[in-house]
Amino acid sequence: MGEFKVHRVRFFNYVPSGIRCVAYNNQSNRLAVSRTDGTVEIYNLSANYFQEKFFPGHESRATEALCWAAGQRLFSAGLNGEIIEYDLQALNIKYAVDAFGGPIWSMTTNPSGSQLLVGCEDGSVKLFQITPDKIQFERNFDRQKSRILSLSWHPSGTHIAAGSIDYISVFDVKSGSTIHKMIVDRQYMGVSKRKCIVWAVAFLSDGTVISADSAGKVQFWDSATGTLVKSHLITNADVQSIAVADQEDSFVVGTAEGTVFHFQLVPVTSNSNEKQWVRTKPFQHHTHDVRAVAHSPTALISGGTDTHLVIRPLMEKVEVKNYDAALRKITFPHRRLISCSKKRQLLLFQFAHHLELWRLGSTVATGKNGDTLPLSKNADHLLHLKTKGPENIICSSISPCGSWIAYSTASRFFLCRLNYEHDNISLKRVSKMPAFLRSALQILFSEDSTKLFVASNQGSLHIMQLVEGSFKHLHAFQPLSGTVEAMCLLAVSPDGNWLAASGTSAGVHVYNVKQLKLHCTVPAYNFPVTALAIAPSTNNLVIAHSDQQVFEYSIPDKQYTEWSRAVQKQGFHHLWLQRDTPITHISFHPKRPMHILLHDAYMFCIIDKSLPLPSDKTLLYNPLPPMNESDVVRRRTAHAFKISKIYKPLLFLDLLDERTLVAVERPLDDIIAQLPPPIKKKKFGT
Amino acid sequence: MVQLRPRASRTPASAEAMVDEGPPASEEEAEHGLLLGQPSSGAAAEPLEEDEEGDDEFDDEAPEELTFASAQVEAREEERRVWETVRRDKTLLKEKRKRREELFIEQKKRKLLPDTILEKLATASQTDIKKSPGKLKEVNLQKKNEECEKGSGSKKVKVQKVQSISQNKSYVALRLKDQDLRDSRQQAAQAFIHNSLYGPGTNRTTVNKFLSLANKRLPVKKAAAQFLNNAWGTQKKQNAKKFKRRWMIRRMKTPKK
Numbered sequence: 001m002g003e004f005k006v007h008r009v010r011f012f013n014y015v016p017s018g019i020r021c022v023a024y025n026n027q028s029n030r031l032a033v034s035r036t037d038g039t040v041e042i043y044n045l046s047a048n049y050f051q052e053k054f055f056p057g058h059e060s061r062a063t064e065a066l067c068w069a070a071g072q073r074l075f076s077a078g079l080n081g082e083i084i085e086y087d088l089q090a091l092n093i094k095y096a097v098d099a100f101g102g103p104i105w106s107m108t109t110n111p112s113g114s115q116l117l118v119g120c121e122d123g124s125v126k127l128f129q130i131t132p133d134k135i136q137f138e139r140n141f142d143r144q145k146s147r148i149l150s151l152s153w154h155p156s157g158t159h160i161a162a163g164s165i166d167y168i169s170v171f172d173v174k175s176g177s178t179i180h181k182m183i184v185d186r187q188y189m190g191v192s193k194r195k196c197i198v199w200a201v202a203f204l205s206d207g208t209v210i211s212a213d214s215a216g217k218v219q220f221w222d223s224a225t226g227t228l229v230k231s232h233l234i235t236n237a238d239v240q241s242i243a244v245a246d247q248e249d250s251f252v253v254g255t256a257e258g259t260v261f262h263f264q265l266v267p268v269t270s271n272s273n274e275k276q277w278v279r280t281k282p283f284q285h286h287t288h289d290v291r292a293v294a295h296s297p298t299a300l301i302s303g304g305t306d307t308h309l310v311i312r313p314l315m316e317k318v319e320v321k322n323y324d325a326a327l328r329k330i331t332f333p334h335r336r337l338i339s340c341s342k343k344r345q346l347l348l349f350q351f352a353h354h355l356e357l358w359r360l361g362s363t364v365a366t367g368k369n370g371d372t373l374p375l376s377k378n379a380d381h382l383l384h385l386k387t388k389g390p391e392n393i394i395c396s397s398i399s400p401c402g403s404w405i406a407y408s409t410a411s412r413f414f415l416c417r418l419n420y421e422h423d424n425i426s427l428k429r430v431s432k433m434p435a436f437l438r439s440a441l442q443i444l445f446s447e448d449s450t451k452l453f454v455a456s457n458q459g460s461l462h463i464m465q466l467v468e469g470s471f472k473h474l475h476a477f478q479p480l481s482g483t484v485e486a487m488c489l490l491a492v493s494p495d496g497n498w499l500a501a502s503g504t505s506a507g508v509h510v511y512n513v514k515q516l517k518l519h520c521t522v523p524a525y526n527f528p529v530t531a532l533a534i535a536p537s538t539n540n541l542v543i544a545h546s547d548q549q550v551f552e553y554s555i556p557d558k559q560y561t562e563w564s565r566a567v568q569k570q571g572f573h574h575l576w577l578q579r580d581t582p583i584t585h586i587s588f589h590p591k592r593p594m595h596i597l598l599h600d601a602y603m604f605c606i607i608d609k610s611l612p613l614p615s616d617k618t619l620l621y622n623p624l625p626p627m628n629e630s631d632v633v634r635r636r637t638a639h640a641f642k643i644s645k646i647y648k649p650l651l652f653l654d655l656l657d658e659r660t661l662v663a664v665e666r667p668l669d670d671i672i673a674q675l676p677p678p679i680k681k682k683k684f685g686t
Numbered sequence: 687m688v689q690l691r692p693r694a695s696r697t698p699a700s701a702e703a704m705v706d707e708g709p710p711a712s713e714e715e716a717e718h719g720l721l722l723g724q725p726s727s728g729a730a731a732e733p734l735e736e737d738e739e740g741d742d743e744f745d746d747e748a749p750e751e752l753t754f755a756s757a758q759v760e761a762r763e764e765e766r767r768v769w770e771t772v773r774r775d776k777t778l779l780k781e782k783r784k785r786r787e788e789l790f791i792e793q794k795k796r797k798l799l800p801d802t803i804l805e806k807l808a809t810a811s812q813t814d815i816k817k818s819p820g821k822l823k824e825v826n827l828q829k830k831n832e833e834c835e836k837g838s839g840s841k842k843v844k845v846q847k848v849q850s851i852s853q854n855k856s857y858v859a860l861r862l863k864d865q866d867l868r869d870s871r872q873q874a875a876q877a878f879i880h881n882s883l884y885g886p887g888t889n890r891t892t893v894n895k896f897l898s899l900a901n902k903r904l905p906v907k908k909a910a911a912q913f914l915n916n917a918w919g920t921q922k923k924q925n926a927k928k929f930k931r932r933w934m935i936r937r938m939k940t941p942k943k
Contacts (some may be wrong), residue, residue, distance in 0.1 A: 062876070079875045081868065103875035121875055147878075214882065237889060238882075287896070289883065451736035529805055661918070673893055676884065686902050 003369060006359050007662040011379060012338065012349050012651065014666055016331065017057075017675045019303030021066035021076075022292040025244065031294065031301060032074055032656060034063040037352055039391060040076060040086065043330070045296065047527045049311065050546035050582050051334035051490075052504050054079040055086055056410050057352065059390035065107035069116060070130050077104035077118055083128070083135065085437075091441060092410070092457050093488045097135055099126055106162075119148025122460075125171065141176040144169060150198055151430060155205040163198030165474065168211055170223045180226030184213055202251065202521045211237035212253050218263070220277065231320040232279060234261055237679045241302075245296040252300045254290025257679045259283065260302045285310040285329065306674055307331060326580070331649070332580050332601055334530065335395075335488075338664055339651040344402035344420075344427070345656060346382070347535055347664070352392045354406060357383035360662065382425055385416070399445035399452075404466060405636050406439035406452060413454070415470055434473055437462065445492040451513070453499055455487040461501055463513065469573065475516045491532035493539050498555050500541050502529040508543060510555055520558045525549070532599065535587035542596055544583035548576055550598070550607070563609050575620040576641065579603075587654050599653045604663070606642045614639035621645070807859070 016612045017037040022396060024031050026068040030052075031043040036056030041399040044050050050406040063081040070077055081103055103122025108117050109130075116128040116135055121145035128135045141160075150163035159179070162170040172182040186196045204210065204324040208226040208229070209221040216235040221228055225442045237256035244251040269276045288305035295301070298317040303309045311328040311539075318325040337350040349356040365373045384462040387409060397409035405416045405427075442455040450465040452471065459479030465472040479485065492499050498519065502508040507524035511517070534541050538608040540561055541553045549572065552564040560568075582599040589595040596607040614620055621643050647653070652664040752760075884890055894910075901908055 060872070062872075079872045081871070102871045105875075121871060147875075157710065193886065669897070673897065675893065677890040677892050678896050680889050680895075683899055686899055 001410060003659070004661040005373075006661055007656070007660070008359075008647065009347065009379075009662060009664040011358065012664050012666055012669075012683070013345075013670075014337065014349070014351065015332070015671050016307040017352070018288075018291065018305040018307050018675070019065055019309060020222075020291055022294040022301055022303050022309075023066045023068055023074075024243075024294040024295070024296050024301060025068040025072070025122070028072060029296075031296075032066055032068065033303060034066045034076060035307075036062065038063055038078070039392065040066070040074070042074075042088070043309075044528065044546075045311075047549070048546045048582070049328055049330060050528055051330070051528065052528055053088065053091055054333070054335070055091065056394045056412070057392040060316075061355075064103070064105050065118075067107055067109050068113075069109035070113045073130070074458050075107065075109075075116060075135075077107045082114070083107070083118060085135070089485055090457055090459065091488075092317045092439075096417055099128075099137075101126055103147075105147055105149045106254070107150045108153050110153050110157045111554075112153050112157065116152065117151055119151045120160055121147045123147060123164070123519070125151070125160070127173075127176075133441050134363050142178050144178075149453070151199045152203040152209070154203045154207075159203065161201045161203045161223065163211060163213075164423050165198070166196050166412075168201060168209060168221065168444075170209065170226070177578070180223065182209075182221050182226050182228070184211065184215075184219070185217075186215065197238070198673055199240045200240060200253075202242050202244045204244065204248050208243070210242060210251065210427060212242045215236040216255070217361065218242075218261075221389065226280040230261075231276070234279065235259065236538075238289075240289060241293045242289055243293045243301075246297065250295070252293045252295050252302070254286075254302050254304065256289040257681060258288055258290060258298060258304065258306070260285065260290055260293060260310075261627050262300060262314075270313065270563060276511040283312055285312065285327070287672065288675060307671065307675070328580055329400075331671075332651060332666070335610075336652065337586055339397045340654050340656070340662060341398045341402035342400055342654075342656050347652075347662065348396060348398040348405065350393055350396040350407070353387055355383070355385040355387075355393070355396055355405070357385070357398070357660045358407070360656075374535045383418075383427065385427070395440060395443050396447060397443040399449040400447055401449040404445060404449060404452070406440075406443045406445075406454075408443065408454075410439050413437040413440055415452070415471065416465040418660055427470070427626060429469060436460075436476070441486050441488055442490045444492055445494045446492050447494045448496060451489055451492075453492060455490055457486050459486055459503075461487060461499070461511070463499075463516075464652075470486070477511055477516075477518070489529055489532050491541070493555070494512075494536040495539075497623065498534055498539060498541075499519065500534060500555075502532055502543075507553055508532065508541070508553075510541065519555065522553050524550075525551075530582035531584055532587045533588065535588050535593070536590065537593060542586050542587060542598075544598060546582050548572065548579050548583070550583070550596075552596075567613060573614045573618075573620045573641070585652065586629035589655060589658070591658050594632035597653070597655060599650055602648045602649055603645045603652060604641050604647065604653045605644070608640050608642065611640040614641060 001232050001334050006316065017035040017039065018135055019033055020036050021034045022031065029044070030043055031479055032040060033043065034040045035057065038059070038061040040055040040063065040457050041051050042047065042053040044052045046363040051408050060080050061082075061084070062078055063076045065077045067075055072088065074088060075083060076086070077083045077099070081101065082096040082098050083104070084096045086092075087094040089258070099120060101118070101122050101124045103121040104118050105121065106119040109115065110117070110155050115138070116131055118126050118128070120126065125141035125144070125148055127138045127141065129138045144162070144166045145565055148162045148164055152161045154160065156208055158173055160173060161172060161205040162169050162226045166184055166186065168182045168184065169216055170182070171177065172179050174349055177526050184196045184198060186194075195214075198211050199214060200212040202210045203223070207223045211219045211221065213219070216233055216237060218232045218239055221229060222229040234253070235255045235257055239253050239255050242251060247267070250262060253261050253263070255261070261279055265277050266280075268276055279527045281298070286302065286304050286306050286308060290304040292304070293300065294301045299311050299313040301309070301311050304418045311330075311547055313325045313327070328629045339348045340346070341348070345360045347358045347360065350357070358520070359382055361375040361379040362377045363373045364376045367373055385405070387407075389409065389412075391409040391411060394408050394410065396405070398405050403418050403420070404417060407414050413433050416434065417428045417430060418428045419428070437454060439457055440454045442682065444453045445451070446453070450466055451474075452466055454462045454464065457464060461477040463474045463476070465474050485505065487503050487648045489502045490499065492513075493600045497512065497514055499511045499513050505524075505528065508529060510519045510522065512519045522541065522543065525545055527547045527549070529543055530546050532541065533543040534555070539555045541555055543551045545551075550567070552561045553559070554561050579600060579602075583600050586598045588594065588597065594609045596609070598605055598607070617637060620641060625653040647663045647665050649666055649668065650663060651666050652662075656662055882888075898910055901910065
């Protein structure tokens, strides 16, 4: 494995924003998640919960509702009063429509997915028709006195329940008039609260309306008579979200205390036909408010202010008890937020609205393996670059020589030149970016910092020549005809001859940069690509997929390498395939061509291709072999995968030079310390 | 560009402002605004209702002997009469509206920007809307800019969008009044959600207390989080510093006297 001097970086002050809405799509088994900063992320649950796509946030676009409609179309609505449709192929916003009802609090589609219903601040419920390329306003329902915070459609599409402040109204869809108004009790344990906000409602096919309110109650109402049937007091705090299974035999509610309760429809006595709703299981996976829940056929999905997305499979629904039935907790984005300039030992951190440039510290002390060395020079915060405008940064990159910084928002691309004079640095923005460079999904500099590769969201790849202080557009690789798929990952070979690019679903394309043409396409694989890199000298392309498979493809020979074939023949170790965070970065050792370095959020690994692969019987996570054992034993137990779990959660790891590593960690405690205050809970004995 | 029927109530005084909003807008968006314009205006439903009024003329009188022809003529006459009155009312109303319209325009003109700028706005926007090929994602840019046309004798109000007024395409004109309303509503909504989640009576603790509680029950005790994070309590520290300085000054002053 070799010994390394490691820069253990913990000053990346990154706080993911809280989850606001979660929408599950049964057809494609995908999950859309929106965050408080307006970011929308799409997770593919069948591809090992990989975050496939994301739409950058916007300051004024606080998303309050998210839903899938008409099959695969994704809509969101927010406090700026707009309904937005996302283009899932080109990864941008298709259009935004103002609903003219003030801030929008809730949105649902009808069961057939052809109509969209929004509930607004001014108490209006508006019906929109979904046309193939747009949405069109159809009509208003009876206007209510106060804001409509939640909406739910009856499965037959004839009635609607709308939760407001202190009451729930039931609408008839045809006439648009209110049939019933059910007043929710403000009283909470005998004390009258100010008001009772109905945070969520759900309409069942037998006419029952389930409501979740700020007094901590989950209530069942009969929509035909408008009466309260049953009330469950489940918490002292707000109940904020509700989601019902498609079979309507179970539902889940999320509370402000961070507890998620599972309700199930069970027979009153064994062998009787009469069934009733019973609160069955509480789950405490969150520390803060659970703002959104979803119910997939096999799992409960919850997300909240504490920024975790938790997927909790239901044991009775899981057929095979394998690793897929384990709890998943997704906290960090599955893309890289950090880039590194090896020559100048700089790290560029990407935040939602600014970039930070740090120079790593250094030490003169030496020690033996495992020692923590004192710093002789502390890390320097060189630059704080704030973006103009309300849009979030999509991607950023620093050149290996450290003198260029490029970043992009949804509408603008920025390129800056850094000049170093002794201790002070100066920044100069390169003006006059060409019109086609509006926004980029991925930016990459070549190893010698003379070329810039930009993957734009129209699916094309641009190559720019960087000359002192300015740039020249060299070439644009247009997407193959008929595809509009955006490229999300780029890799360039260290000699600058090859460029590999991969989209969200199709295979990896390899371009020849010298001749400016498509060289070959790596055969498509079922699972999305999570990381790409091209090895020096051999020009082997190493591809990691979301199911933890790693392939090695020889670009000059246009075929998989021998090692990759051998790996595929034998298969990876079962523990390797069960890892639940995707590999986000691959790099190579400059002096040891047989080594591949890769990492995910909880481990980093050096694959030594010269050693035999581990079989399922051998220990994968081997501790360092004891020194006193004989050399023979060590050689017998040695295998290709050298795994270290010292640094976690690991956001970035790369080789600075032959003997130095830089590892960027983000401890969870530091994130919790910057979150909004949680609900007070009494703990016994404190 | 659409000619809306002149409606008095829908011509608020406008004040244009130049706001830096990035990319230029496209025609696609102009349609967009239109689509939305319809539901809120509610003008489309009017003529239908009036058509039907002539038909329901059924009286429960005793059956008289009438020839079919005469009855038909009578009915037609009646219908015509009703129709006439309706039309007359309508024209009267139109007249009235027009008069008010003119008054409004007169009033507005007094508040408007100088003619030269308006002229420039109108010409630039008309040519640019046709030319500009770019795409725009934000709808809130497409604010309506209402201005009066001077050449035509009958003064009509034109509702049109001005996406890019000058040659510089990074500028977009929008009405600040609309934006202010939108912002204030959004802020009110945010305040509501913040108040109902974190306001008084919501039983929130502080993160510090929460972490120390977790630390208390931990088998391995760690240092309190507030010692790890220097950013906490900055306000308190500053206040203490200020207080100390003031106190020192006071102490230095008092013994002299």
